[in-house]
Amino acid sequence: MDEPALDFSGVTLSPQKETVRAFYKDMWDHADKSLIPRIFHEGFTFRGSLGPVLVGHEQFAGYVDYVTGAFDKYTTDIIAMIEEGDRVSGKMRFHGLHRKEIFGVPPSGRHVWWTGMPIFTFDGPKVRDLYVLGDIFGLIGRLKDNAA
Secondary structure: OOOOOOOOOOOOOOHHHHHHHHHHHHHHOOOOHHHHHHHEEEEEEEEOOOOOEEEHHHHHHHHHHHHHHHEEEEEEEEEEEEEEOOEEEEEEEEEEEEOOOEOOEOOOOOEEEEEEEEEEEEEOOEEEEEEEEEOHHHHHHHHHHHHO
16 A cells, blocks of 8 residues: 555546545545536446446446445545546545455454446446446455455
């Protein structure tokens, strides 16, 4: 966890990068599901860093509950963002306190983290598709190390 998160103080982001920032820092860090319709089209597609493939607001809201239920104080550190055309990608670090069983590993109460590389595809001001490749093997290794 030695890479610093981006500091957005005094920075003006493009509208698409601001949506990505809001997705992680406003929506995920506070589990604020009320922001989902503001960020995503109704039938958007999502492939999460922990593996599930979902469609639409309701399924995604369930994923938010699942992740924030498994990890207390769930936080995303935005390490890098890259924008090209209707896409924003980047490098993220997801972390929290392991409080519920996940991937068959019982809760340890300890801090765990994993990295993810999202690709947000925009259709107008909202996201139509989000694909996040996550380092699940790194997370499972940290969960198992912490469970011992």
